[in-house]
Amino acid sequence: MTTMTEASVREFKMPDVGEGLTEAEILKWYVQVGDTVTDGQVVCEVETAKAAVELPIPYDGVVRELRFAEGTTVDVGTSIIAVDVSGGAAPEPAPAAPAEPAPAPAEEAEPQGRTPVLVGYGVAASSTKRRPRKGPEVAVVAAPAELNGHGAAAPAPAPAPVKERPLAKPPVRKLAKDLGVDLARVTPSGPDGIITREDVHAAVAPAEPVVEAPVPAQAAAPAVAAVRDSARETRIPVKGVRKATAQAMIGSAFTAPHVTEFVTVDVTRTMKLVEELKQDEEFQGLRVNPLLLIAKALLVAIKRNPEVNASWDEAAQEIVLKHYVNLGIAAATPRGLIVPNIKDAQDKTLPQLSAALGELVTTAREGKTSPAAMQGGTVTITNVGVFGVDTGTPILNPGESAILAVGAIKLQPWVHKGKVKPRQVTTLALSFDHRLVDGELGSKVLADIAAILEQPKRLLSWA
Secondary structure, X not given: OOOOOHHXXXXXXXXXXXXXXXXXXXXXXXXXXOOEEOOOOEEEEEEOOOOEEEEEOOOOEEEEEEOOOOOOEEEOOOEEEEEEOOOOOOOOXXXXXXXXXXXXXXXXXXXXXXXXXXXXXXXXXXXXXXXXOEOOOOOOOOOOOOEOOOOOEOOOOOOOOOOOOOOEOHHHHHHHHHHOOOHHHEOOOOHXXXXXXXXXXXXXXXXXOOOOOOOOHHHHHHHHHHHHHHHHOOOOOOOHHXXXXXXXXXXXXXXXXXXXXXXXXXXXXXXXXXXXXXXXXXHOOOOOOHHHHHHXXXXXXXXXXXXXXXXXXXXXXXXXXXXXXXXXXXXXXXXXXXXXXEOOHHHOOHHHHHHHHHXXXXXXXXXXXXXXXXXXXXXXXXXXXXXXXXOOOOOOOOOOOEEEEEOOOEEEEEEEOOEEEEEEEEEEXXXXXXXOOOHHHHHHHHHHHHHHHHOOOHHHHHO
């Protein structure tokens, strides 16, 4: 049997996979204890506030311990996996057996309802944050005997010790009573093991079978109400991308003074050009759609009105003009809305822009967008038209000066050359930061985009 020494063990710590991130959730482990890993091998997938990222191990060895279970949020810099790099064989499977001595039956949990994350490893409360969850079932001392749902005495392997009174402030106790929550079954998250209001609400969220107990009839009503409420509502923890998006939107909405302007455009010629480009040999194998030409039109409008491509530096009280365009494209993914951007989009030809858009969309749908791909954006396009929506009033991404919303392209009656004809029409909405962009500049940018889409040949002369 090989003995693992401290010198032979390497601790792989949660890295900062994005600028300024402080934590990440372990979504999936790709290795188990005893597996052999090699330098560069992906061992797990984590979700940060910006994206899902696969983490490769930086050395060869044998996995000795996975520090945290899937679904655990871990602080950056905390060890998540231990690897024996001595080259020895895997140890005997002794560590797989439960390691904690238990004065109570094996099914009983540690104090405060915490159980080991993995075999032989206890939770370090100072380094992790857990999803609110209910602790294991705890026997309740009843007099003269505890009854089950059919009125018969419930069998018990051994008399349960009397538990200490859970720590909670009076308002929290009242809330628990109103919601029918047994504080003895709530996992505390407050300092010194104090149960908070959030802990009580988290205990109500999961719908569980109600175990009837010999309690006074007037006290049974809150428990029934709690079950009905949980059947009518579902609580979803806000974390990861969705949490970061919510915080960013609140910050943007209440920091930058938004102004939104609208224009309705005849894009019939643009739609014809899309069909022509699909047959062009230069675009074979590339994604060609109206968004491609709209993106190019926005880039041309920025080139003609460069002051719109800027940011506001509150600390320095300066306007920062950007001589590059990192074009963001809002993408809806299962993990929430993300906005990866195409770096230096202003320098790309139409085929290059098409290829970049295709790669961006594919990567986002697969959930593989890197944090770096979502940093440094300058302006953004959000295509709400794919959902059949006419247009919207988009909120700026923090640090950007403008965002263009594209509505659905529909066949509508339109006055064309003095006659009413069916034409392909859409509505564009441009939101901009009024500290940076005044009404004149915003109107010029939107008018230029509309003019290009009405006469897409202007792309050649204005680009």
